[in-house]
Amino acid sequence: MGKLTLALVAHDHKKPELLAWVKQHIDVLKQCNLVGTGTTGGLIANETGLEVTRYKSGPLGGDQQIGALIAENKLDALFFFWDPLNPAPHDPDVKALLRLCSVWNVPVACTPATADLVITSPLFLSPDYKPVKPNF
Numbered sequence: 520m521g522k523l524t525l526a527l528v529a530h531d532h533k534k535p536e537l538l539a540w541v542k543q544h545i546d547v548l549k550q551c552n553l554v555g556t557g558t559t560g561g562l563i564a565n566e567t568g569l570e571v572t573r574y575k576s577g578p579l580g581g582d583q584q585i586g587a588l589i590a591e592n593k594l595d596a597l598f599f600f601w602d603p604l605n606p607a608p609h610d611p612d613v614k615a616l617l618r619l620c621s622v623w624n625v626p627v628a629c630t631p632a633t634a635d636l637v638i639t640s641p642l643f644l645s646p647d648y649k650p651v652k653p654n655f
């Protein structure tokens with residue numbers, strides 16, 4: 520099977536949590552294609568040496584670029600540590616990205632606990648497993 524493509528995105532106050540999570544699961548993440556929004560992707564690449572394809576920063580359209588990957592069936596999971604305590608100028612984009620995960624049945628983890636469960640799931644990592652895609 521091909522490599523899984525995973526998106527890594529975090530709001531500013533959540534970036535340390537995402538970075539710690541990435542370091543914890545680096546052995547699995549090394550085997551995946553990684554993409555991310557601009558600042559998150561840059562941070563992860565610099566701090567871990569992982570290769571991350573970087574899109575625009577979230578407020579400049581990065582969330583929407585990742586949403587486009589979902590609409591094109593090019594993303595296997597989204598790890599999106601969004602900030603529930605601070606308003607984002609691009610909140611509509613954040614909501615749209617999360618919405619597309621539901622539209623296209625893409626696994627999305629918004630907290631380290633859920634992210635742990637997704638990334639360690641034998642089902643998720645199985646070459647035979649593909650989430651059912653809706654037939655619109």
Ligand SMILES: O=C(CO)COP(=O)(O)O
Pocket residue numbers: 528529530531555556557558559560575576577578581582613
């Ligand atoms: O704003 C974001 C997600 O909504 C993330 O963007 P950055 O990774 O550029 O900070």
